[in-house]
Amino acid sequence: MARVDFAFGAPDRLRMACTVAQRHYAAGRALVVYSRDAQTLARIDRLLWSFEPVAFLPHVAAGDPLAASTPVWLADEVPATPPSGDALPAWLINLDADCPPGIQAYERVLEIVSDDPDDRQAARTRWRAYQAAGHELHAHDVSGRA
Template sequence: MSRVDFAFGAPDRLRMACEVVRKHYAAGRPLVVYTQNSQLMGRFDRLLWSFEPDAFIPHVDAADPLAPQTPVIFTTTPPMPDMHAGHAQAPVWLINLDADIPPTAGHFPRILEVIDNKPAEVAAARQRWRAYKQDGHELFAHDVSNTAPAS
């Protein structure tokens, strides 16, 4: 089963997810970012390009021909680690931005969840926590409420 890390209390969920992507990109970790919500994915895509003026994080949609060689892949379909065929030297981690647990969660060694303080998001995160737990995943909670977003 997967290790699932919940970072709760994020001041801004998508911005914090950008910080997480930047950190893992800098460390050479291939990532898949997942949500079924194409509008949310579009917002995240635009923010990843602009959240920091000097940050460049190569990322593409899973359907793009460059996906196997790109360190960060976005998908609105069930994610799989083999989307990163060109980055097999490191285990592929999943960042879940969806309201539900990914249908392929058990295929990733690690899943990262970023949660803000909005009541609907907290409620959805609690449901995901219970679903992950019921499926036998190893769960960890991290309070990031005192983490100031980079400017």
């Protein structure tokens, strides 16, 4: 079973996903950023190009011919075979409203949750689904208010 971490209270889910991706890329960990929503993937794609003036995170769509040599994949389906990092197992960042299917190949799943009431409610539903499936769950307050 995967470990699932919920980061609650994110001021901006996509910007936080970029920050997490940057940290893990620097550490040599490959990532899959998952959402079935094409607009969300397009927005995260633009942000990964520009969220910091001096930082570029190599990323492609999971089905791109360059995916095998690129550490960050944007996916509307969870790849059964995760990208490979330098030495660390790949993680999955879920930006979808539902639990991603087929996470067995991933050591960890990161759920980034904003303060938006609809986002929090969807996260609660995902928490219960992960819990029922037997995943190891952890909650983290990233709001900076504590």
